[in-house]
Amino acid sequence: MCMSRIDKIRSKEKEYHDHCYDNYKLFEQGSWLHKPVRTILDLFAYFDELEEVQVLDLGCGIGRNSIPLAEKIGARKGTVVCVDLLESAIEKLRLYSKEFNVADKIECKQSDIAEYSIASKYFNFIFAVSSMEHVESETQFDRVIEHIVRGTKVGGINCIIISTNISETAINSGKRLDPMYELQFETDQLIRKLQGIYSKWEILQQTVKPYELEIERDGQRIILQGDVLTWAVRKMQ
Template sequence: MNRIEFIRNEEKKYHDFCYTHYSLFEEGSWLAKPVKTVMDLMEIFDGKHHIQVLDLGCGVGRNSIPIAEKLKDRHGKVVCVDFLESALEKLNVYSSNYGVHHIIHPEKADIGDYCIPKEQYDFVVAVSSLEHVESEEVFEQVLHRIASGTKLNGVTCLIINSEVQEIDRVSGEPLDALMEINLPTDYLIAKLHHVFQNWEVISELIKPLEYEITRNKKSILLKTNAITFVARKGNET
């Protein structure tokens, strides 16, 4: 098993555990509520119909389902991409429970390989998912696909972890951060500005975060600089 396979296996175990032990929008985990920035951006589309949304790394629908609820009477569509079967199974259940099954369109795929049709989407969302592609080269390819796949005047919202550290809570020992792409913050921001040059940057925020996760029954402190980058596509791309 190479490093990428090992990381993905560990991430699968971690997410499977979360999806089994915590229900969507249940207090006590990061599944408790959607990302505020993502939901606030939906106001841009108020009054508009046939809105096409792409959620890359959708999980069980933490953001997709609230987005779909806002679009269910406006003939909207939310394409939800994830490579975890367990996530998509839960997404199907939750989308039925919340009455948005007809709007949610799950697709099982590695987002590093996923083909995004040109100028297809009004809103593209990727929350803590792009750093899980297999290489920096693939990461940049995905950014270009997102840029190409966004409609004119469409919006892209990316939340990406950078400079990730993992520390054993008991011993204080630094651990190998199980993140496929772990780039310096300034370097990553420069890359975003390069790919999305000539776009209108709506929001750019760097937020240092730390929180506790459980990995293989061990308590791990995860530290990261979380980058939020929101931009609107202009006439020149």
């Protein structure tokens, strides 16, 4: 039986992440796991004066962002709810949360982010780093964003960091390949979509940074190119 495009992409993503999680330790040099995303930490400063902070990390991996935020909550009331599709990620997150003494602040949920039910007006901070491009369709993307918006308290922040304008090229042949991403937004298209959805929110950050890197897939060297769109907004009413 032939594997669907979505199933193939998810199989490759699982293979890549399982290998990474098995071979690189959280917060050690050598991979993208060695430090949290600076934007996420900077945005969390908006909540420094709150006595209770509720956070939702959609696509949490093994905790490179959620564990530092749990540490920042500290003695205050609050939880970082961590959602990821991969069992391997959730298992290692549980272990790391104990290692870094934040297990009481971390709530693990193994789920497709498109299927996770977000409580209404519950979270101060909802973010998704390199995960929204992996929902199955634009319809699902729209539904997840709708749920994120609904789940955010007044004064809360949403941050979406997502790859756009993605292309993959085989180095040896120069052949353009089908990128292993479920969603392939054009940068300007996605900005317009988000501006429409978040028209009444305060824009805290809107940046686009191009990237290019060499990866290997199925023994083939590939140039992966695209943009990273960072979209951070605050709910004012």
